[in-house]
Amino acid sequence: MSSDFRAFPADPATAARLGRLGLDYRVLSPDDHEALTAWSQAEHRGFHHPRPTPETLEREGALLQDRRVQGVYDPGLGDAIPVATVASWPTGLSVPGGRSVDGWAVAAVTVAPTHRRRGIARAMMQAELANAVTAGAAVAVLTATEATLYGRYGYAPAARAATLEIDRRRVEWAGAEAPGRVRFVTDAAGFRRTAGQIVRRQVARTPGEIDRWPALVDRVLGLEDPAGEPARATRVARYDDERGQAHGFVSYRIARDGMGAGVLEFDFLAAASDEAEAALWRFLLEQDFVSTVRARLRSIDEPLRWLLADQRAITTTIGDHLWLRILDPVAALEARRYEGPGSLVLELDDPLGHAAGRYALEVSARGVAEVQRLDGGADASSTTRAATAPTRRSKPAHGLRLGVDALAAMYLGDARASLLARAGRVEETGPGSLAVADRLFATNRAPRLSIWF
Ligand SMILES: CC(C)(COP(=O)(O)OP(=O)(O)OC[C@H]1O[C@@H](n2cnc3c(N)ncnc32)[C@H](O)[C@@H]1OP(=O)(O)O)[C@@H](O)C(=O)NCCC(=O)NCCS
Missing domain, CATH: 3.40.630.30 (Gcn5-related N-acetyltransferase (GNAT))
Structure with missing residues (x-):
């Protein structure tokens, strides 16, 4: 992962796109105290929080030192407060098998109500995927205020969270x-x-x-x-x-x-x-x-x-919580452990391009995966591997055709391939493939994210 994740420039395609709307898209310097303060004010406003106190601003300013902070500015307003905010940083994401994969956390996505529905959030979110790739992340992660926002960028709920309400008198x-x-x-x-x-x-x-x-x-x-x-x-x-x-x-x-x-x-x-x-x-x-x-x-x-x-003392409400986006299927799939042995070919569809392609997943009896890209895609690291690595099996028996979001839903073990198939989100390319996928991706501990970010 790049340690200089705050230094690379604002994504040029996004800057150009927002520029056509008369807006400036900027990366804030960690030393620009004034700009960070104005950015925090915009973020509080965007999330409908009360105005932050000077102490809160100071605390948040310290936290932002470890994040890549970007804002969208409307020069026409003559205002230091951005009309849109986003912050991101490299993070490990724990995966099945006790290891972690390089991830890119995205947070603080807000667009001022005066500037909504002009494509500003879309431009920022696409830039964050580009930033994640530049930083070397295999996946991007976020938590969402609304469940309808991020599927369009290839994210899917990958770990749900439960609210438990327990009647104390029945305990x-x-x-x-x-x-x-x-x-x-x-x-x-x-x-x-x-x-x-x-x-x-x-x-x-x-x-x-x-x-x-x-x-x-x-x-x-x-x-x-x-x-x-x-x-x-x-x-x-x-x-x-x-x-x-x-x-x-x-x-x-x-x-x-x-x-x-x-x-x-x-x-x-x-x-x-x-x-x-x-x-x-x-x-x-x-x-x-x-x-x-x-x-x-x-x-x-x-x-x-x-x-x-008395199990009925507990009332459980479950909702989506961690949203995951796979950017580099080779690195992501090799990071976790599986219930091996077995093999699968994954035909991944990704409308935004990052992960689209055919990948061969070969899992050893110890649950360790080797993943090879079978076609020459746009992704440089995977393409290099594909060009140099021999295909282990020319005709694997089992395979799935699925969107990059469906793979994200399966990745940590939250949604079984067979469940997604019943919803029309995964298709098997050979008989028995869903059962193989269910077994390989099964985990003995349900994935869980226990914080908001
Ligand atoms: C959610 C928010 C960031 C959207 O910003 P925006 O600039 O209006 O979004 P865009 O114009 O770029 O819209 C991008 C896409 O998302 C859709 N969309 C935007 N807000 C949506 C919402 N609340 N519910 C469902 N879809 C939404 C748009 O219709 C558009 O769809 P399409 O491009 O696939 O046709 C903004 O409304 C906001 O700040 N909300 C309050 C804070 C918040 O909830 N932030 C999210 C943090 S997780």
């Missing part, structure tokens, strides 16, 4: 006793390093998670603005094993309406082991004077229902 723990103990974190600053390590371990063991940044851990520990209301309402508890080693922590709050029992809410429970995860769940579910526990951004195959005597 009876049926799981094992944890050998360690849960205790409150009273020195959040002192816990920062350990929390960062736990988070990294959680990310590594969960396909679909992206690399975390330090400010994120500070926020959940209440260190970002300790005197602010959200931080004061937040409690942090950790799980230590019997040797006193921390393996998980949760950041939660309890809201109360008048004299009634509280509603406990959390969206950040990081666990490096199943034991820590179960123990923290139990701690949260057994709080007195709480009627409901609401957990967001949880896995869709949470073991929780097997830890309770």
Whole structure:
């Protein structure tokens, strides 16, 4: 991955396209404090957030130092505030098998309501795919405000998230006793390093998670603005094993309406082991004077229902969360592990061109894949491989024809090929191919992304 991802120029095709609309498309310098402040104001406005305080602007300015920040400006307005924003950065994405693939995260996509539906978002999104390729990413990732925005650029939901609502009065723990103990974190600053390590371990063991940044851990520990209301309402508890080693922590709050029992809410429970995860769940579910526990951004195959005597205590709502776009099928497919052995030819359709082509996926008994491009496509790295690599099997028996978005939906194990085929999104090119694809891409842990970005 290019370490200089903030330095390469604004995508020329996008700059020209927006130029024809009388707009300037710019990369902001990390040193241009004023421009970054104006950019943050535009982003808050774009997401319908309140105006940011000077402290928020300062904090965000620090975070933006590690991102490629781009804005679209309307010179006709004589205004420093851009009419559109986007920020992006290189990130690892955890994939099945405990490894990670080079990804490109895209966030903060906003277009001012005064400038909507002129193709500004489309121009920026296409530029981000070009930026990702320039940076050497195999995939691009994002989270979306609306599910109708990003399919048109080849993204698909690749990891869903569950909101669990648990009726506290019906909770009876049926799981094992944890050998360690849960205790409150009273020195959040002192816990920062350990929390960062736990988070990294959680990310590594969960396909679909992206690399975390330090400010994120500070926020959940209440260190970002300790005197602010959200931080004061937040409690942090950790799980230590019997040797006193921390393996998980949760950041939660309890809201109360008048004299009634509280509603406990959390969206950040990081666990490096199943034991820590179960123990923290139990701690949260057994709080007195709480009627409901609401957990967001949880896995869709949470073991929780097997830890309770009454599974109907849990109401689950599932939605799309991580959106993934495959740019380099060779690098992406070789990064993950499979339930091998087996082979498949993938005929990929990609209206934007990046990944279109025929690819042979050959998986060893150990689940390691070798991928060869079978046609000479536009993508330079893949083309080079195709020109030099011999085709391992001239006539593989199994194959799929599918769009690049369908491959993204399958990639982390979220959607089975056979399910997508039932929806007309995947077609098998030979009998039995769907069953082979289902087996190869199967994972023992559902993909999950447990943050917004
Ligand atoms: C979503 C948003 C970025 C779109 O910006 P825009 O410049 O109006 O979008 P464009 O004109 O480039 O539209 C591109 C395509 O997306 C479609 N589109 C745009 N907004 C859409 C929406 N809210 N729902 C469904 N489709 C939408 C357009 O119809 C167009 O389709 P087509 O080119 O395939 O025919 C803008 O409305 C916005 O800032 N919304 C609020 C913040 C937000 O939700 N941002 C997304 C963060 S994940």
